[in-house]
Amino acid sequence: MDLAKVDQIVEKYGFDKNAVLAILQDIQVAYNYLPREAINKVSELLSLPLGQISSQATFFSSFSLTPRGEHIVTVCMGTACHVRGAPRVLSELERELKIDDGETTADGKFTIETVNCVGACALGPLVMVNGNYHGNIDTAEVSTLLSAYR
Amino acid sequence: MERISSPNALLDVIKKHQDARDPDKVRISVCQGTGCIASGANSVMASFESTLLEKNSSVELLGTGCHGFCERGPLVVIQPEGTLYQRVKPENVNEILDKTIGNGEVITKLLYRDEAKNTYEKEQDVPFYKHQERIVFAMNGHIDPSRIEDYLAMGGYGALAKVLLNIEPEQVIHMVTKSGLRGRGGGGFPAGVKWKSCRDAEGSPKYIICNADEGDPGAFMDRSIMEGNPHSVIEGMIIGAYAIGATKGYVYIRNEYPLALLRLENALEQARELGLLGDNILGTDCSFDITINRGGGAFVCGESTALMMSIEGKVGRPRVKWQHTAKKGLWGNPTNINNVETWANIPPIMDRGVDWFTSIGTGDVSNNPWGGSKGTKIFSLVGKVNNTGLVEVPMGISIRSIVFDMGGGIKNSQKGRTFKAVQTGGPSGGCIPEQYLDNPIDFDELTRLGSMMGSGGMIVMDDRTCMVEVARYFVDFLKEESCGKCTPCREGLRAMSEILGRIVKGQGRHEDLVVLEDLASTMSVASFCNLGLTAANPVLSTLKYFRQEYLDHIDKGECAGRQCQDLIKYTISEENCTGCTLCARKCPTKAISGEKKSLHVIDQELCVRCGVCDDVCNFNAVTILSGPER
């Protein structure tokens, strides 16, 4: 695995031991998840115990420790979305893609994730695909939404 | 722009920009807030840009922050008249330019129309805006948040100049205390009192923090402030740093807010360039700068001590508060933390004075900052209400006014939906039933009703909301977000989740309610941080106001809200079904059969209770049965 980007990111933060969270966030953007090798490398570069890095990586829900699909489908499960039917939208997505929340389809195309709120609560239920917002999604629209990315 | 050398020079710069701004100029402002972008505002903006270019027009186009009326986005406002167009599409752009800009004609089909079919031309007449009092949001919609010049032209940074010129730090703190400003992030602690203890604390450097973690799901006012007017937060923080004697500031912002982050970074850059941040601000001996930290998506990191742990590079778990944060906060130094909206209230208070601020709101704070709730609060009005969005209202307004006057009432009331409750205060808040709709709400009244202000989320629930399921939702949310450090919170939430999980499946017992109340009382005294201490609120408030719903689940297997999947059954009523075939086509499991123009039937074996049929039916023919009737 090419870890050159890890070196660059750690260097960008001036090898700052306080910046672990920001470093991991940038690594996740660069690799689409947090590869084990990258976590090891950060520990080595910052001379911090591996446990200290992994405890950050596992504490926050926004980190993924397994490779993610080409398209990330994020369903907001915040209160506003919840009362407007987010659980039904999530079940429909799971049914349609035949995977559960947190999983990736066998062809590596889609990953379903959930999030607590993305701050567009007025438009719930809300689904994001690759960072693009889709508001007021009803269960019947799920398959049309996905077909644009299939 | 050039570095500004003194507070007086800053006043000149502001004056210059104010004079240059012609209030009568025709201006098209297109909302570029996250809500409107989600509805396609980017392409509307692009279409305006290219069409104006084509027409070689000199009309000013402004991409602004959130106007608040997110439900109706993309929003376009034509100034100086203030004509509001809603749900604008790129294909409307030409018409707007030809008719409204060219001819002064109003395009009726783009105006806001309420349920009673009244249309409104001007933004300020639309009921959603009419009852608001916009202080923090005053400039949203009028400025381009990426241009500091726009903020200056509206008088921005004038409060800072005034403070640096004429007001001693102690006096600033005195004014903030006298204003009665209480923290908008949850606790409602008087800001001035907190500032004073930090100023008086021994140790340096001192830090200030802006809590922009906004973890309360359903609330997004902090996001809109940062996106729409980032300089107001920065100006508030500089004034705070001057008053407290802090030299370093942090903004801890959620990772889910990329646009707010961008706007803030850009604004900080501009402020530094003008000498409003950095060493010797405006040539005075006040030095202060701000760093941004991104959160990682953990609710508990919004708690002040956990947030500081996270800034220090540690895992964000709360720490003991024997020592006040004001005395020993970040890296053991005196630290003052306030919420985004709290900071954004500082410039207007300094600018317009204590008397003006205390004239808005409830109670009397002249001798006691806890004596009332002053100023405005931004609520995020969401859920089962017609006009969702952000409303800034004076403290002391009634929930009825917010939900019915501004919110336009319950969504789908024509299909028979009615008001059931409003949930405020985030995951550790409570549900407020109909009988309190007219109570004037402020920090203390909401607490008295068994809920709290929290960050200002206001989630409207209708008769199709199951209150047991809502309690289960919050408990599960908090169970996931509990950091696990202390037993009452970690294990208490697990036990509650297990019990509520059974009740919503119709497998509850009467003793369960006793156990729930028992767990709640232990958690509320023995937990370590406020997450655990308040975690039982959703359960307690629903048990208090909606106990019958719990009993119906247990005794009759009936879900009043028709939401609990194990207790409901979808059927199609013979009376209303027209045989239009829509539901049969939309059903994902092909569970519905029937000939065109004849009654459709749902195969209960195949039905997964996804509710699509009910969503799409135009004739109200889908009935949801629960309890004995099922």
Ligand SMILES: Cc1cc2nc3c(=O)[nH]c(=O)nc-3n(C[C@H](O)[C@H](O)[C@H](O)COP(=O)(O)O)c2cc1C
């Ligand atoms: C579990 C938990 C989560 C919190 N989340 C937030 C938050 O997201 N934003 C916020 O401003 N305050 C949050 N708070 C409140 C903060 O601890 C703190 O009281 C607040 O930032 C102080 O600022 P204020 O006095 O201006 O409100 C949270 C508190 C708890 C216990």
Ligand code: SF4
């Ligand atoms: S109350 Fe909950 S969140 Fe707070 S310290 Fe205890 S376990 Fe952690």
Ligand code: FES
């Ligand atoms: S609750 Fe879904 S975006 Fe906020």
